[in-house]
Amino acid sequence: MKKIFNIISLLAVSAAILSGCKNEELDTNQYADGGVALNVYGPQPVMRGGELRFLGSNLDRVVEVIIPGVAPISEINVVKAGVPSEIRIIVPKDGPEPGLLTLKTADGNEIVTKTPLSYSEPVVLESFSPASVKAGDVLTIKGDYLNLIHEVIFSDEVKVSEKEFKKHERYEIQVSVPVEARSGVIGIADLDESDPANADLLPNVIYSESELQIAQPEVTSMSAARYIAGATVKISGKNFQYVAALNLPGADNVEFAVNAGNSEITFVLPAVAQDGQAVLVAKSGVEIVAGEYETVVPSELAASPAPVKAGNVLTISGKDLSLVNAIDLPGAFGVVFESAETIKLTIPETATEGEATLRMENGKAASVAFTLVKPVFKAFSENPAAAGSDIVISGTDLDLVKSVTFGGNLTVEVEATESEISVAVPTTAENGVVKLNLANGTSVDCEALSVNKPSACYITELPAAGTEIYGGTVLIVPVENEDKLESVEVNGESVKFLLNGKSLYISLPDMAGKGTLIKLISSNGAVEYAIDCIPNNIQKKVIWSGEFNAGGWAGNEDLSWGRFDWSSVDLSAGTVTLVFDFTLDSTQGWWQLALRHGNGWGDLPENTFFELAAGQTQLEVPLTQAMLDDLIANGGLIITGCNYILTKVTLKTEIPMDITIWEGEVIADDWANQPYLLTDGGAEFAANGAKVGSTVYIYITPTDADWKVEIVEGHWGATYTSICAIGSDTENGKFTEYDLDANGGRYALVLTQAMYDAAMTQQGWGGIFVLNGDNVKVTKVTLLP
Secondary structure, eight states: OOEEEOOOOOOEEOOOEEESOOSSOOOOSTTOSSSOEEEEEEOSSEETTBEEEEEEESGGGEEEEEOTTSOOBOOOEEEEOSSSEEEEEEOOSSSOOSBOOEEEETTSOEEEOSSOBOEEOOEEEEEEEOSEEOTTOEEEEEEESGGGOOEEEEGGGEEEEGGGOSEEOSSEEEEEOOTTOOSBOOEEESSOTTSGGGTTOOOOEEEOSSOBEEOOOEEEEESOSEEOTTOEEEEEEEOGGGEEEEEBTTBOSOOOEEOTTSOEEEEEOOTTOOSEEEEEEETTSOEEEEEEEEEOOOEEEEEESSSBOTTSEEEEEEEOGGGEEEEEBTTBOSOOEEESSSEEEEOOTTOOSEEEEEEETTSOEEEEEEOBOOOEEEEESOSSEETTOEEEEEEESGGGEEEEEEETTEEEEOOOOSSEEEEEOOTTOEEEEEEEEETTSOEEEEEEEOEEOOSSOEESSOOOTTOOOBTTSEEEEEEESGGGEEEEEETTEEEOEEEETTEEEEEOOTTOOTTEEEEEEETTEEEEEEEOOBOTTEEEEEEEEEEEEOTBTOOEEEEETTSSOGGGOOGGGSEEEEEEEEEEOTTOSOEEEEEEESGGGOBOSSOOEEEEOTTOOEEEEEOOHHHHHHHHHTTEEEEEEESEEEEEEEEEEEOOOOEEEEEEEEEEBTTTBOOEESOTTOHHHHHTTOOTTOEEEEEEEESSSSOEEEEEETTTOOEEEEEEOTTSOOTTTTSEEOOTGGGTTEEEEEOOHHHHHHHTOOOSSSOSEEEEEESEEEEEEEEEO
């Protein structure tokens, strides 16, 4: 082996001349984007058998380099493609002559260098020894004029500067083999590329004809093919002192130990490690597969009792249960459990029977089947039963039942005992099978129930669910036995009504709201209904409707970037709320809804991330001035989240209809300053039409973050409420944490008969209320009659 070159390192700058161009002109501008351009080549002169480098643009399109005296060279090493680009070739050892170079592109165009290539001869690389080495061994390179060599290059561009040579003479170089080196040819260069002074120069490099063999870690065995998380794994072999890292599927850079003889590696299998190959990464970057393995999963699983009742404990036995870090049940994900020799978990009421999935940290899982106790129907207390009457359903495990569905698809929520359900038969119920509905969405059929319709006047068909019925309007319902009707009450007050055949027209009060009680009073009895209404002070505007599947955090952008004018929203009109209607994905166990603004999906000023509950269909979010300003300034509203289908977005505005009956300032402080509020004898109530059922709003301004107040009857009678700041000491439950901001800075008291009577009784001292507390200021009292 003998390789020779003269030592002159130059940069051959080529204002490339073009010849033989066809329709496509080659671009010679430095680092042009579109065409092929040669900006520089070198080194100049170059050694025969050495490496020649070309820098420019899109040189990866070059398919042939022509050097005078030798056949065209097509073995081209593309170091970097595009703009900028670099290619390299090896100059043939025999035959090349001085002259201009020609680069041919794939489309037949040619680039001819302006500067001729020249050669230098004297440096000789004769041999290296030994032929096989380990990292850290000394490699001896022999030749002539090696004193002019400043760098040794191992495979994959691992370079050793002359500053690290063990010996550096004309005929010999000795260098330690770096741990990063791997097998391959070696090169010697006339430049030390680590020296910043040489940054703009291209070195002459000559490579050996034969490859240097560098020992790498070798594996002979791995201790087993199956492991449990936490077990010690042993890998046997040699040269393990050269191992830099140990990687497993799902767990990179696992900690390991090497024995004194460098023949054994031990490591603890992480819980997150997945099945697959254990891979050793040598310091040279070479990867060595140590072996293939699989991880243990829990086995021999059994669940008891069978069946198990929702709310009771299910016990799972088996082997290797310590590996379990999460448990999912159908309809209930991430169930809390205790683990020792067995696993114990309380069955959530939302779970359905099927398989309990035991999950490990590495993603593997094992399953065990379980069954659930179901309610058993025995009898109705009456069958047939009168519409509107109470009946008792008897049976076993009836405490699992959350609602009962009668004929006509009318569902009534219930509170059941283990053996009985007491429920009112809806007045519009039809004959048919009664269903007992569980929290997990399943149901159990009872026998058919015959329903006798009332003899008094009754409504034959209530408004459909979701119908918007506003206070201050006329409600029209169909009735039977209309000839018996004498009067109609709404929330205990007589109202005007009109009968037109079998249609009953009822005048609803302005403030008829959710759960409004409508009572039809006949000559032979009365029938009462609860109907959800919307008070006349509430306005609703649907700003989006459709069907948007959030899936896994998709974003609805229909209310962003000008698709809705948020500057048109008027917060001065009243309390404005965003109402979101949706359907949850029943195949999932968790649901989330989040609000963002359009600009980069950034956060809004308020907390707008919400966990949704199973069965939830609507979410109301107060729209604050800070949120509105942010939406206007940052591209509108993005609605995102997971596992729900959005169907409607509504702006709900609640216009205040309460009357201010007092304004001023009183302070309750240090549990000593205890002001009276409103006048003894209830003059403010009398003047403004207060009655039982009216709502009194007390406006509270804390003077410190840690506040508390008791609102007491104005002659130190009954305590009506005891509230405190969120996070304050509740004194073992005496006080209830209350979010003033979320409630408009006010607290609502609904007048009971006892409260009203106490307020209207004059005693010659005191007031309607007395405030006892700390760090509280009251500035206003209003009344909603």
